[in-house]
Amino acid sequence: MSMSYDRAITVFSPDGHLFQVEYAQEAVKKGSTAVGVRGKNVVVLGVEKKTVAKLQDDRTVRKICALDDNVFMAFAGLTADARIVVNRARVECQSHRLTVEDPVTVEYITRFISSIKQRYTQSSGRRPFGISSLIVGFDFDGTPHLYQTDPSGTYHAWKANAIGRSAKTVREFLEKNYKEEHMESDTDTIKLAIRALLEVVQSGGKNIELAIMKRDESMKILVQEEIEEYVTAIEKEKEEAEKQKKKT
Amino acid sequence: GNPLKTACSDGDGSERKIQFLHGTTTLAFKFQHGVIVAVDSRATAGAYIASQTVKKVIEINPYLLGTMAGGAADCSFWERLLARQCRVYELRNKERISVAAASKLLANMVYQYKGMGLSMGTMVCGWDKTGPGLYYVDSEGNRVCGDLFAVGSGSMYAYGIVDSGLKQKDLTVEEACDLGCRAIYQATYRDAYSGGQVNLYHVHSEGWNRVSQSDVLLLHQQYQAEKA
Numbered sequence: 001m002s003m004s005y006d007r008a009i010t011v012f013s014p015d016g017h018l019f020q021v022e023y024a025q026e027a028v029k030k031g032s033t034a035v036g037v038r039g040k041n042v043v044v045l046g047v048e049k050k051t052v053a054k055l056q057d058d059r060t061v062r063k064i065c066a067l068d069d070n071v072f073m074a075f076a077g078l079t080a081d082a083r084i085v086v087n088r089a090r091v092e093c094q095s096h097r098l099t100v101e102d103p104v105t106v107e108y109i110t111r112f113i114s115s116i117k118q119r120y121t122q123s124s125g126r127r128p129f130g131i132s133s134l135i136v137g138f139d140f141d142g143t144p145h146l147y148q149t150d151p152s153g154t155y156h157a158w159k160a161n162a163i164g165r166s167a168k169t170v171r172e173f174l175e176k177n178y179k180e181e182h183m184e185s186d187t188d189t190i191k192l193a194i195r196a197l198l199e200v201v202q203s204g205g206k207n208i209e210l211a212i213m214k215r216d217e218s219m220k221i222l223v224q225e226e227i228e229e230y231v232t233a234i235e236k237e238k239e240e241a242e243k244q245k246k247k248t
Numbered sequence: 249g250n251p252l253k254t255a256c257s258d259g260d261g262s263e264r265k266i267q268f269l270h271g272t273t274t275l276a277f278k279f280q281h282g283v284i285v286a287v288d289s290r291a292t293a294g295a296y297i298a299s300q301t302v303k304k305v306i307e308i309n310p311y312l313l314g315t316m317a318g319g320a321a322d323c324s325f326w327e328r329l330l331a332r333q334c335r336v337y338e339l340r341n342k343e344r345i346s347v348a349a350a351s352k353l354l355a356n357m358v359y360q361y362k363g364m365g366l367s368m369g370t371m372v373c374g375w376d377k378t379g380p381g382l383y384y385v386d387s388e389g390n391r392v393c394g395d396l397f398a399v400g401s402g403s404m405y406a407y408g409i410v411d412s413g414l415k416q417k418d419l420t421v422e423e424a425c426d427l428g429c430r431a432i433y434q435a436t437y438r439d440a441y442s443g444g445q446v447n448l449y450h451v452h453s454e455g456w457n458r459v460s461q462s463d464v465l466l467l468h469q470q471y472q473a474e475k476a
Contacts, residue, residue: 099349099352099353099356100345100346100348100349100352101346101348101349101352102346102348102349105341108341111340141377
């Protein structure tokens with residue numbers, strides 16, 4: 001009866017939905033939270049680190065990947081799917097360097113990743129990728145960028161955004177607390193990303209993984225101590241803010 | 249067998265030579281205010297002058313030029329294809345293609361036909377965000393960046409003029425144009441396979457413009473008069 005069901009899986013529903021794409025977006029919502037902030041001189045990506053089993057090696061679970069010297073990304077959703085996308089993007093970054101003798105722009109590689117994702121929503125026998133990604137970096141001319149892609153293959157530029165579990169809460173936090181002037185300072189940009197993640201992550205700094213990139217420098221993944229420093233500073237600021245409130 | 253051999257052979261199997269524009273002088277050099285491109289316009293078939301009015305500069309787009317040496321059809325066809333590719337790049341990336349990338353696209357295109365009889369020796373000249381750009385690309389697969397190139401049977405004579413003229417630093421646009429013109433003229437004077445007119449282009453930050461087209465016989469009279 002169902003002999004003809006090895007043709008296209010992603011087909012339109014009568015009311016115009018691509019259900020497979022929407023289900024993929026649901027899979028993304030189950031993934032651990034990732035947050036990205038674009039500052040003036042630094043770009044930041046933070047992800048929620050799931051607590052690993054006792055015997056598991058912490059360092060093999062890396063959700064932030066460098067695509068080239070000037071671009072890196074984080075994702076939310078199916079880790080296995082992400083690996084494929086990241087690999088293709090890394091190869092494309094080098095192919096671009098070879099044919100055009102220039103590093104990719106953040107927009108170019110985002111567009112490339114998005115068109116791969118879109119292709120999978122229109123191929124027979126394939127399912128869409130179950131990941132949304134946050135792609136950050138600096139172009140050749142020094143402009144910072146933050147892009148978000150989703151399983152449907154669309155992409156948009158953002159000043160700050162979050163994906164994955166509780167993305168809505170984090171995004172609302174960012175909308176409330178993003179201040180253009182603060183983006184001039186590297187520390188404030190990093191602090192905003194951490195504060196946003198702390199809203200949804202259990203038990204503080206231990207479950208946060210953070211990567212930053214300053215203009216003309218390569219990506220740096222912060223060690224636990226550095227993150228703890230920021231967290232302590234943030235908590236101090238919170239206390240001071242509370243004290244001020246109580247005084248007035 | 250070799251398609252080139254088949255195309256080249258007469259009915260009795262002896263080889264007839266395909267006429268290529270190796271008889272030519274094309275020249276391009278970078279200077280403070282961009283790139284000067286100067287070419288002759290003669291096409292020869294053995295000792296017969298087939299044409300005195302060949303356009304050996306191909307206008308790829310408003311800010312990129314290509315010169316023609318070797319097979320005229322090969323040069324113009326591939327450079328038109330390059331123009332198409334450059335335009336697609338512009339539309340996709342919302343910015344002009346760099347000279348490095350354009351020349352690389354051309355080099356990669358013809359490399360696929362290496363050994364199949366293409367004959368093309370071209371200079372890709374333009375201005376991009378890194379400044380003036382000049383690349384020599386040929387059908388053997390060479391692609392080199394440089395400040396000065398001369399290609400063709402009259403190239404040695406042209407090099408002599410340009411090398412001595414570029415000794416002084418910081419040429420003005422007018423001086424550079426005169427130098428390019430003079431170099432091609434001198435080459436046509438000594439090389440039998442170069443002649444006709446000197447077509448001169450100047451590539452600057454806003455794009456290229458056609459500076460002049462001068463008949464070499466008139467140039468000869470002009471330079472003779474200056475000597476007196």
